[in-house]
Amino acid sequence: MIYSPLEQFEIKPLLIINNYLTLSLTNYTLYLIIVATIIISYIAIISNVTLKGSRWSVAIVSLYDTMHNLVISQIGRTGGTFFPLIFTIFNFIFVANLISMIPYSFAISAQIVPIVSFSISLWIGNVILGLYLHHWGFFALFVPSGTPLLLVPVLVLIEALSFSSRAISLGLRLSANILSGHLLMLILGSLILNLMSSSILGFVGGIIPIIAVVAITILEVGIAIIQAYVFSILLSSYIKDSVSLH
Template sequence: MFFSPLDQFEIKPLLILNNSYILSLSNYTIYFILVILIIYGYTIIFKNNKLSSNRYGVAIIALYDTILNLVVSQIGRQGGYYFPLIFSIFNIIVISNLLSMIPYSFALSAQLVAVISLSLALWIGNLIIGLYIHGFKFFALFVPSGTPLALVPVLVLIESLSYSSRAISLGLRLSANILSGHLLLLILGSLILSLISTSLIGFIGGIIPVIGVVAIVILEFGISIIQGYVFSILLSGYIKDSILLH
């Protein structure tokens, strides 16, 4: 049971077998399984021949088409090979973010270790793809064309640091946005609660901040979806760099 909104940022064991934490199921694991089940549930609709006969089906088709166009526009014709990966990650991020908007739930995307681990794994995958396709020519990515010979060592160092930072920045951006948004709602909610509990005037005056919090909640729902889209765009761009070296 959760007793504080801050509990949605803490990983806790919920089911312990034989008094061993090694065999326990944490809230992170349970919510991740829930996300996978939700995604599996609505992807079954793709098998329905009458998919476009209702608004829900049209929404699923629009989502599928949007991510497909994003991948193709970023990577090109070869984007179809990587579309299942990007579409799956997009769905996992969006569903996780939307679930975290439920009061006293668990925020999967706000876990720095898990999200940065995903970001690092994707970065290593991009590096392997680049080396597999281009071999040692892949390192030409760190030397912009037309660079004077005297500036090559400096630019190689800068480009290497920039490329290496992708391993962390991809996940850090997502986690920081989700974490900051939830903490903002927590702080504003606590201030409003303190204001309306002081007096009758404070209760009446607290109506205006409540309207602002409702607006921020609506904005957070939009940010939850946008962050998945931004993550997909950046990942597509990184894959494009590995494949086309530009």
């Protein structure tokens, strides 16, 4: 049981087995398993869709089609190769963000170190992809066409810094938005609780702020979905740069 709202951001061990090896199951690992189980259920539903599918299966197929169109529009005809990666990452972030909105749950996306490490690994993969496809020609990405020779060193430095910042900004944007939204609801909820427990007048006056908190909660659910979509769009655009060099 969580005794403090801030515990949704703390990684705690749930099970520790000491033998020849130490096996530790944390709440972070538990929620990763939950998210992976839900995603596997997605795949099972898609693979069993028939012409007489249910509304749930139609929603899943619509999500599949939306992400497919996104990848093709961002990357181009070769985007189908990277669609399984983008679709899996979108579902992972999408499910993790929605689960974090459940009271007394754990916010995976708010963990800055794992999410930023994940974005760095994707960035390294993009660099390896670009070097594999274009070899040394990949570095032409840092020199825009038609650049005067005198400005090349300056532009190369600026483009290199901009390209390198993607490694951190991709995951930092996601974790910062989720963390700030949860902290906002935590602060407002704590203030309303203190107000309503102070007196009868405070209890009556706290009804209106509760409506605002409910509206903010609905907004945070929308932001949780949008952040997964934005992460997928940015990752697709970064892959496009590695594939097409523009």
